[in-house]
Amino acid sequence: MKKISIIVPCFNEKENLFYLNQKLQEVFLNQPKEKYSFRIVFINDGSSDDTLLEIKELKRQSSNIDFISFSRNFGHQQAIKAGIDCVDADAIITMDADMQHPPHLIPELIEKWEEGFDIVNSKRFDSKNQSFMKKLTSRSFYALLNKLSYVKIESGTADFRLLDKKVIEQLRNLNEQNLFFRGVIPWLGFNQYTIDYYPDERRFGKTKYTAQKMISLAITGITSFSIKPLRISIFVGLFLSVIAIFYMLYALYIGFFTDRAIAGWTSVIVSVLFIGGLQLLMLGILGEYIGKIFIENKKRPNYIIDQIDIFDENK
Numbered sequence: 001m002k003k004i005s006i007i008v009p010c011f012n013e014k015e016n017l018f019y020l021n022q023k024l025q026e027v028f029l030n031q032p033k034e035k036y037s038f039r040i041v042f043i044n045d046g047s048s049d050d051t052l053l054e055i056k057e058l059k060r061q062s063s064n065i066d067f068i069s070f071s072r073n074f075g076h077q078q079a080i081k082a083g084i085d086c087v088d089a090d091a092i093i094t095m096d097a098d099m100q101h102p103p104h105l106i107p108e109l110i111e112k113w114e115e116g117f118d119i120v121n122s123k124r125f126d127s128k129n130q131s132f133m134k135k136l137t138s139r140s141f142y143a144l145l146n147k148l149s150y151v152k153i154e155s156g157t158a159d160f161r162l163l164d165k166k167v168i169e170q171l172r173n174l175n176e177q178n179l180f181f182r183g184v185i186p187w188l189g190f191n192q193y194t195i196d197y198y199p200d201e202r203r204f205g206k207t208k209y210t211a212q213k214m215i216s217l218a219i220t221g222i223t224s225f226s227i228k229p230l231r232i233s234i235f236v237g238l239f240l241s242v243i244a245i246f247y248m249l250y251a252l253y254i255g256f257f258t259d260r261a262i263a264g265w266t267s268v269i270v271s272v273l274f275i276g277g278l279q280l281l282m283l284g285i286l287g288e289y290i291g292k293i294f295i296e297n298k299k300r301p302n303y304i305i306d307q308i309d310i311f312d313e314n315k
């Protein structure tokens with residue numbers, strides 16, 4: 001009997017859980033009973049609505065539900081990490097609570113796992129019902145990310161995937177605060193397969209990824225997988241220095257060997273502002289990396305668990 005756990009991070013997803021649970025249970029029923037035992041693990045990521053109450057209510061109705069509840073909002077990636085750390089299973093499937101990751105794909109994920117793949121990823125086609133802004137931001141994010149980082153991260157990969165036990169064990173050893181699974185997974189290697197799907201529309205509620213969270217995830221994605229932004233500063237600096245040297249020679253020549261003088265104000269103010277802006281930008285990039293060192297160095301836990309109720313057959 002193989003144990004499969006579905007990990008669902010939830011941040012203010014009260015309305016979605018009932019329906020999601022129903023759909024998941026249907027999927028489980030259609031799988032051979034003697035082969036798999038399924039459990040759902042909801043990770044309540046510091047919701048401010050009644051998500052936790054709803055989870056407990058569902059747990060009363062179905063015997064195969066577990067939950068972890070954080071002491072506050074720690075973020076989607078940390079919620080996934082908590083599931084990976086705390087759940088004992090032969091395979092884990094991570095998915096969103098909002099029905100954008102269709103449960104009917106789960107049998108396909110399992111099939112590929114049975115064929116011998118250790119990681120079964122999913123990749124969404126651009127859907128018609130995605131807003132133009134979301135499409136644009138997500139595409140430019142992946143384009144930039146792939147330009148800047150050393151691992152190849154495909155556009156449209158989502159945190160809907162199956163992980164084999166041996167991958168889970170590796171992931172448990174990763175204690176970085178700035179977790180970005182979409183980058184870590186290709187970095188891990190192993191035998192991977194990717195399934196394409198059309199995402200559904202979020203069933204209830206709004207996206208929990210505010211612009212601020214998205215930018216923060218994008219910066220984490222770039223800075224935890226590459227130091228190319230730092231390299232770029234070196235090259236931009238070199239390039240500007242070369243130009244400056246030539247201009248200096250020219251200015252000295254005009255000053256000492258001719259009676260003319262270079263008209264001043266415009267060129268001075270333009271270069272001061274340009275260089276000033278550039279320097280602040282590069283300092284910001286540097287600061288971003290130093291900040292990461294600072295945070296990682298404290299070795300604080302990735303998340304804090306307030307309540308946990310996970311079935312353990314050994315107990």
Ligand code: UDP
Pocket residue numbers: 008009010011012013045073074075076079095096097098100202206207208209
């Ligand atoms: N989520 C979370 N903590 C957060 C933000 C999001 O646990 O701080 C969960 C959310 O409940 C959902 C999943 O992560 O199950 C993906 O979030 P969402 O659907 O809002 O993102 P989108 O699909 O719009 O990218």
Ligand code: MG
Pocket residue numbers: 096098100202207
């Ligand atoms: Mg969503």
